[in-house]
Amino acid sequence: MSKEITSRSTDYSQWYNDLVIKGGLADYSAVRGCMVIKPYGFSLWENMRDALDKMFKDTGHVNAYFPLFVPKSLFEAEEKNAEGFAKECAVVTHYRLKTDPSKKGALMVDPEAKLEEELVVRPTSEAIIWNTYKNWIQSYRDLPLLINQWANVVRWEMRTRLFLRTAEFLWQEGHTAHATAKEAVEETVQMLNVYADFVENWMALPVIKGVKTENERFAGAVDTYCIEALMQDGKALQAGTSHFLGQNFARAFDVKFSDKENKLDYVWATSWGVSTRLIGALVMAHSDDQGLILPPKIAPLQVVIVPIYKGEEQKAQIDVKVQELVKQLKAAGVRVKYDDNDNARPGWKFAEYEMKGVPVRVALGLRDLENNTVELARRDTKEKQSVSMDGLPERIVNLLAEIQQAIYNKALAYRDSHITRVNTWDEFVSTLNEKGGFVSAFWDGTSETEDAIKDKTKATIRCIPLDNPEEDGVCVFSGKPAKQRVLFAQAY
RNA sequence: CGGGAGGUAGUUCAGCCCGGUAGAAUACAUGGUUUGGGACCAUGGGGUCGCAGGUUCGAAUCCUGUCCUCCCGACCA
Numbered sequence: 001m002s003k004e005i006t007s008r009s010t011d012y013s014q015w016y017n018d019l020v021i022k023g024g025l026a027d028y029s030a031v032r033g034c035m036v037i038k039p040y041g042f043s044l045w046e047n048m049r050d051a052l053d054k055m056f057k058d059t060g061h062v063n064a065y066f067p068l069f070v071p072k073s074l075f076e077a078e079e080k081n082a083e084g085f086a087k088e089c090a091v092v093t094h095y096r097l098k099t100d101p102s103k104k105g106a107l108m109v110d111p112e113a114k115l116e117e118e119l120v121v122r123p124t125s126e127a128i129i130w131n132t133y134k135n136w137i138q139s140y141r142d143l144p145l146l147i148n149q150w151a152n153v154v155r156w157e158m159r160t161r162l163f164l165r166t167a168e169f170l171w172q173e174g175h176t177a178h179a180t181a182k183e184a185v186e187e188t189v190q191m192l193n194v195y196a197d198f199v200e201n202w203m204a205l206p207v208i209k210g211v212k213t214e215n216e217r218f219a220g221a222v223d224t225y226c227i228e229a230l231m232q233d234g235k236a237l238q239a240g241t242s243h244f245l246g247q248n249f250a251r252a253f254d255v256k257f258s259d260k261e262n263k264l265d266y267v268w269a270t271s272w273g274v275s276t277r278l279i280g281a282l283v284m285a286h287s288d289d290q291g292l293i294l295p296p297k298i299a300p301l302q303v304v305i306v307p308i309y310k311g312e313e314q315k316a317q318i319d320v321k322v323q324e325l326v327k328q329l330k331a332a333g334v335r336v337k338y339d340d341n342d343n344a345r346p347g348w349k350f351a352e353y354e355m356k357g358v359p360v361r362v363a364l365g366l367r368d369l370e371n372n373t374v375e376l377a378r379r380d381t382k383e384k385q386s387v388s389m390d391g392l393p394e395r396i397v398n399l400l401a402e403i404q405q406a407i408y409n410k411a412l413a414y415r416d417s418h419i420t421r422v423n424t425w426d427e428f429v430s431t432l433n434e435k436g437g438f439v440s441a442f443w444d445g446t447s448e449t450e451d452a453i454k455d456k457t458k459a460t461i462r463c464i465p466l467d468n469p470e471e472d473g474v475c476v477f478s479g480k481p482a483k484q485r486v487l488f489a490q491a492y
Numbered sequence: 493c494g495g496g497a498g499g500u501a502g503u504u505c506a507g508c509c510c511g512g513u514a515g516a517a518u519a520c521a522u523g524g525u526u527u528g529g530g531a532c533c534a535u536g537g538g539g540u541c542g543c544a545g546g547u548u549c550g551a552a553u554c555c556u557g558u559c560c561u562c563c564c565g566a567c568c569a
Contacts, residue, residue: 218569308528347529
């Protein structure tokens, strides 16, 4: 069967690819490293986007849109940011094609149409946005400026993977400006909390909130806060970042404001983003060898109803019952589909919707009509039971909530059992090799140690957890004094 | 960007070594029987063999280039 999914134990990477492709989320395209997000995958993204957008607006932000292109001179203004992204930028150098005289029907770049100044296709929008903010901010009365943009960005990655790392991806980027450092840090932390809230409560994926070390910090940031999630293969995935940018961009773009005492100062900045990469996290964290498992809150379809019948007459009887149920479920705000396609038989549909991760399936046949029951099946546990049609809509609404919680609990249990405290280098290495997951270990605080560990084990410091206690210890690698444990892991 | 594998029907693949004008399964269409875990029978449509050159009487098959994908590695705010 062409729809079969490679098992996790056979080939984890292939399993992931199978889920994305066969689950109907995305497809490869003719463009290197760029994917087509299919309707089912995009619907998932829309649900995520809508929930996040509401949270951004509830915390006082508004949406705007800035250009796709950044003039090179603006891009290079903030030196560290420019350097960090330089190696993966697509650059527009010409603005016109012409017919190729040496080849019929072919086009060539018109050498006469070379741009005076190259345009960088945004890998992130700090530069173009801060160049704009310069014109918008004069006084403390103009602050804070709290803007978000939903956009696509391009990063010319060497090796791409569907959703996890594509050359073009969709994301949101918030860019805020504040009068004080304190306020900007508060904004940075607030948005980190919004991300954690979203990922945990909507995506059912537990995360660890923390701060990045200097090595892992966003280019141009003073501090990078992050949420880190754990995938089923024991590798960590950065699910979102929120940066305190200090006055770096204000200096680079000369954005000053007058405070109440008429004193000029540079404004304080933050930026924060999550991307379609979250879909990759979702797929890898929850799904099984039968296909996707999607949390009800963001699943494009929450309930699918499959009729089981012999002949038109039975079908008509079932239709009547189902129409009523669909109406009730829709009234309760449930995303429901009645699949009465006659081409596919029930067994085929069961397998198909399991692959697509629809949380709840209702099957309804003549036997059920006689007994006033339906067969109710949940995707996460694959449990099936025959239940009464009375009070069914409420029951389904409750079941959806139960599934949402169960998926979260399962991921949480896995994550918690994969945070291992180690005290020696041997333990550190063997834990990474044999068990995976997060390794909590003392670190001497130096980049050299961090680099050396990465070199030897491929593990990086995912974060210094926000609630980290200060304790005295010795660095697991260097043996030097250390003040706290940090979380290491191999990561996507 | 380095190493490996691959691109042939909508999909998964065989054919390639040894050149002779393309096949299976599945999907699709039609008709019939079916329908409580990926149904069956019959008939039918569908492919410039990734693209571009070259060798040859003749290329899916040999040669060169190029694009795309997958896996491993390097890189990855």
